[in-house]
Amino acid sequence: MKSTAAVLLTSPGEFTTATVELDEPRQNEILVRLVASGMCHSDDHYATGDLRPKVLPFCGGHEGAGVVEKVGPNTEGFAVGDHVVMTFLPACGRCFWCSQGKQELCDNGAQAESGGRPEDPSSYRLSLDGKPVGQMTGLGTFNEYTVINTRSAYKVPKDVPLKYLSLLGCGVGTGYGSAVNAADVRPGHTVIVMGLGGIGSAAVQGAAHAGAANVIVVDPVEFKREVASEFGATESFATIEEAADKARHYTNGQGADSTIVTVGRLQPGDVTAAMESIRKGGTVALTAVGTFQPVATELNLGMLSMMQKTLKGVVFGNWSPFVSVPRLLDMYRSGRLKLDEMVTRTYSIDQVAQGYRDMHAGLNVRGMIDFEK
């Protein structure tokens, strides 16, 4: 069947609309009609060339939700009409990591970058003019329809509107978990969140829910600083230096208990500054991405050891999507988690490039493709 998608034809390049050909779902696969897809900064890394797709054309998008339209042969657990959130990392359920409940580290995830199927990187389900089209993290949610492995799908109840649940597929699980898992925010803590996008606004909510006394947002964009309090920030600053000064003010000169780095494009200096902002025994949760290549980063290693600091990497919030999706969904249903408020603007599938221009202009906390628009 044919479907309208937003693809990169080059990298660097811009997302452009194309009519792609979609294969039938095979065993353990489902064909999903997208309802919404969040526009995470990670897709933009492939457009700017910070990260390079392994195959072009490349269909972006990894934060989607939709309705199952077809189920592959001999495929258990899904039926036509099911509502699903697509999780950006697949979980095989059987590898060393999945066996320990660390599905976010599933060995299948290593293939997520390939553009092919997570379980078979040389195989594709989309094509354009006869050429295979890669799918971001095996999903490619910038598409009216997509075929995904059931390992990347989480079935959700039908009484919760699907549109905003798409955010649970990446940004919210990642940001919220950055605070409650990686940074281990505790009641009374002073926390700095660097960057108020989709990830940062969820990190702020996680820190506030965990009982932080001070949640200090850093963002160079004035609009972000203005809206930060809606998510639970207690104050906001344009620079990390000002935020660190304020954190020291609250902690008798010690520094933040944790700093969560959720800037759009990570620069080595962000890590240096974040490490300097935390107290003895404090943690920097590093969620943002700049490149997958090694980069020189200035760190005071003497102070890292003498002050017992931790620099902690974060992927998908360091919790299994099979835990985060139902928990976050329950919090959304009971009105404690703000999802609708995260979405500043919605776009149609042919406005993806505009959505990313708006992201760069600092106009959106999160931009979202609304397929029913």
Ligand SMILES: NC(=O)c1ccc[n+]([C@@H]2O[C@H](COP(=O)([O-])OP(=O)(O)OC[C@H]3O[C@@H](n4cnc5c(N)ncnc54)[C@H](O)[C@@H]3O)[C@@H](O)[C@H]2O)c1
């Ligand atoms: N580790 C993971 O599992 C994971 C998952 C999803 C996204 N990410 C990464 O997280 C990052 C954030 O994603 P997003 O979609 O929220 O991005 P975004 O662009 O929507 O938001 C980033 C925010 O950071 C701000 N910012 C830029 N430079 C800053 C600085 N020096 N100090 C403070 N704020 C600054 C921007 O103004 C913007 O408001 C990206 O690098 C993305 O690739 C990581």
Ligand SMILES: [Zn+2]
């Ligand atoms: Zn993402």
Ligand SMILES: [Zn+2]
């Ligand atoms: Zn696994």
